[in-house]
Amino acid sequence: MSHSEQPVFIALQANHDTLPIVDAIRADNPLAVVHEYPAMVKIDAPGHLVVRRESVEERLGRPFDLRELQINLVSLAGELDETDDEFTLQWKAA
Amino acid sequence: MTVEIRTQSVKPLRQTFGHIARRFGDKPASRYQEGTYDLQTETNRHYKPLWDPERDIYDTRRTAVTMRDWYALKDPRQFYYGSYTIARAKQQEALDRQMEFAEKRALLRALPEAARQAIVFTLVPLRHYEWGANTNQCLVAAYGWGTALTQAAMLGAMDRLGMAQHLSRIGLLVDGNSGESLAGAKQHWVAHADWQPLRREVERSFVVRDPIEALVAQCLVADGLVYPLFYQQYDAWMARRHGVGLATVLDHLTRWHDETAKWVDAVVKTIVAESPENRELVQGWVDRWRTAFTGALAPLAEASMGEDGAAALAAVNTALGQRLVKLGLAS
Numbered sequence: 001m002s003h004s005e006q007p008v009f010i011a012l013q014a015n016h017d018t019l020p021i022v023d024a025i026r027a028d029n030p031l032a033v034v035h036e037y038p039a040m041v042k043i044d045a046p047g048h049l050v051v052r053r054e055s056v057e058e059r060l061g062r063p064f065d066l067r068e069l070q071i072n073l074v075s076l077a078g079e080l081d082e083t084d085d086e087f088t089l090q091w092k093a094a
Numbered sequence: 095m096t097v098e099i100r101t102q103s104v105k106p107l108r109q110t111f112g113h114i115a116r117r118f119g120d121k122p123a124s125r126y127q128e129g130t131y132d133l134q135t136e137t138n139r140h141y142k143p144l145w146d147p148e149r150d151i152y153d154t155r156r157t158a159v160t161m162r163d164w165y166a167l168k169d170p171r172q173f174y175y176g177s178y179t180i181a182r183a184k185q186q187e188a189l190d191r192q193m194e195f196a197e198k199r200a201l202l203r204a205l206p207e208a209a210r211q212a213i214v215f216t217l218v219p220l221r222h223y224e225w226g227a228n229t230n231q232c233l234v235a236a237y238g239w240g241t242a243l244t245q246a247a248m249l250g251a252m253d254r255l256g257m258a259q260h261l262s263r264i265g266l267l268v269d270g271n272s273g274e275s276l277a278g279a280k281q282h283w284v285a286h287a288d289w290q291p292l293r294r295e296v297e298r299s300f301v302v303r304d305p306i307e308a309l310v311a312q313c314l315v316a317d318g319l320v321y322p323l324f325y326q327q328y329d330a331w332m333a334r335r336h337g338v339g340l341a342t343v344l345d346h347l348t349r350w351h352d353e354t355a356k357w358v359d360a361v362v363k364t365i366v367a368e369s370p371e372n373r374e375l376v377q378g379w380v381d382r383w384r385t386a387f388t389g390a391l392a393p394l395a396e397a398s399m400g401e402d403g404a405a406a407l408a409a410v411n412t413a414l415g416q417r418l419v420k421l422g423l424a425s
Contacts, residue, residue, distance in 0.1 A: 007096065019124055038103045061126070061172030062181070 004091035005047040008078030014041045018072050024055035040074055049078065051087040117165075129174035131165055133241040156237045157306045159365055159372050164240030166368075170360045171246075171353065178249050182256070189346045193263060201339030202267040209336050210268050216328060216398040217344075218265040218279035219289060223320065224258035226296040227251075230312040238305040246357055247309070253354065257347060264343050288397040291390035298386070306365065310376055311383040313358045318414045319387050319407075321351040323395060327406035331399050359421055366422040377423050384414070 010025070012018045014036065022041050025032060032045040043049065056064045066087045078089030108115070110123040113132045134152055143151050154164070161167070173181070196202060202213065231251035238244045265275035282289050299316070302308045325347045332340050366373045388411055395403030415425035 016122075016125055019122060036103075037099060037101050042099075061170055 006091050007044050007046055008049050008076075008089040008091065009042055009044045010049060010051070010076045010089060011040055011042040011074040012069075013072040013074060014039050015072065020059035021051065021056055021069065021072075023059050025049065025051055028052050028055050042074075045089075048090040049088070053085050124172070125176060126169075126172035126174050129176070130168075130241050130245060134239070134244070152239055154239045156239070157304045158375050159304075159306045161365065161368055161372075165242045166364050167240065167243045167361045169242065169246045170356050173246060173249055173357075182253075185346070185349075189260070192342055192346065193267070196267055196339065196343050199339075201342060202264070203270055205268075205336055205339065209332070212332070212398065213268050213340065214265060214275045214278050215282055215286075216394070217324060218261055218268075218275050219283040220320070220324060221258040221261040221265075221276075221279065222283040223292065223296060224254045224261065226299070227312055227317070228254035228258070230299055230302075230308045233302070234305045234309045234312075236305075237303070238309075243361065246361075247305075250313070250354060250357070253350065257350065260343075260346060267343065288393040291393060292387075295383075295386045295390045299383075306376075307379045309358075310362065310379045313354070314362055315380060315383040315414070316387050317351065317358075318355075318417065319384075319391060319410055321347065322410040322413060323391060323407060324398075325351070327410060328398055331402060331406070355417075359417070362423075363421045373422065380418065380423055384411075 012021060018041065022034065022043065025043055026034060028051070029043075029045050029049050032043050032049060035042045035044070051066065051069065053064055053066050056066075066082065066084070069087060076089060079092055081088040081090070109120050110118075111128060114123045114127055117131055118127065136152070139151055143149070146153075149155055154160070202210070205213075228251050231247050231254060234247035235244045235251060238247060262276060265279060266273070269275040283293060295316075299308065299311050302311060325344045329341050329344045329348075362376065366376050388407065391407055392404070395407040397403070399406055419425045
């Protein structure tokens with residue numbers, strides 16, 4: 001099974017609570033591009049994007065449950081894989 | 095499929111305050127950053143303090159420690175007033191449910207008389223220790239330099255009052271709300287031979303004038319021994335004999351200590367890493383106060399845990415040594 005390079009994206013509300021999440025995504029996904037819109041942040045990445053709990057916690061200063069993402073989630077594209085530590089978007093099929 | 099969103103967006107000319115942008119660049123800043131960095135006045139004061147005319151109201155010379163940037167002492171928990179009160183409110187809700195459970199099931203009231211007396215002797219007097227810690231953390235907040243340090247120190251000082259209140263509530267759970275346990279605990283603190291060494295060291299710590307020494311003595315060394323000794327070692331010792339009823343109400347203290355230790359460790363580690371002079375100073379303070387408090391806790395360890403006391407204290411002291419190594423100090 002090969003992995004596609006088609007873009008995946010995640011869109012979050014642009015507020016104080018998502019600042020550390022966006023920061024963590026920037027740090028963990030070097031190929032990701034962040035687009036700022038009024039009240040929304042849309043992050044595109046080729047084929048794969050991961051949100052790591054640990055990276056968010058480092059920036060947030062408190063324990064973080066990845067499901068808290070859902071509070072500010074606007075939209076996403078890609079096949080979603082959720083564990084306690086990583087929230088991953090990718091296209092698995094070619 | 096890509097979605098193209100057409101928008102008319104108005105970008106703000108500035109994303110944050112000038113002093114924050116000078117530190118971090120012109121991008122949106124977190125509330126912790128805006129509520130902490132460069133907040134304390136540094137210039138244009140009108141008069142010298144009457145109580146210390148040789149120095150300024152805020153003066154870096156009140157401590158022997160030197161830092162190029164006192165705002166390097168960032169709080170990893172990122173507590174400013176807003177996030178602090180919200181976090182504590184959540185914890186209080188959980189705590190109240192724990193206390194209600196303990197009350198309803200008479201977890202402490204139904205313990206045998208000897209166990210109840212042991213709790214009043216060993217744990218409830220620590221509310222006075224917490225008052226002492228509040229005093230010391232107030233000194234750090236008063237004479238420390240820079241909002242990063244003083245804000246966290248003051249929030250911690252308020253926490254100590256919360257811990258004292260919690261210990262009082264434990265006493266009231268034991269004595270069925272009569273208040274006898276509080277009077278009894280105070281007598282132990284003031285007059286019982288086994289408590290006097292700890293009380294003496296707490297009162298000695300009151301005459302420390304260097305705010306960083308006070309921080310090291312209280313928050314790193316004393317708490318680093320007292321909390322694991324009483325709320326983990328003694329808790330486990332009691333659980334083996336009387337079940338886990340007591341543990342349900344001591345959990346809160348251990349959780350708070352673990353959270354606070356993140357702040358203490360970050361501050362001490364940063365200070366120690368800054369210069370060999372700082373490291374030497376902090377090491378000296380750690381050594382002095384560690385000797386003082388381990389000595390002071392020995393009679394209490396024995397009085398509360400009998401022949402297991404010495405080993406418990408030694409274990410706690412060893413663990414503190416391992417923690418010190420992580421901070422760049424000697425074990």
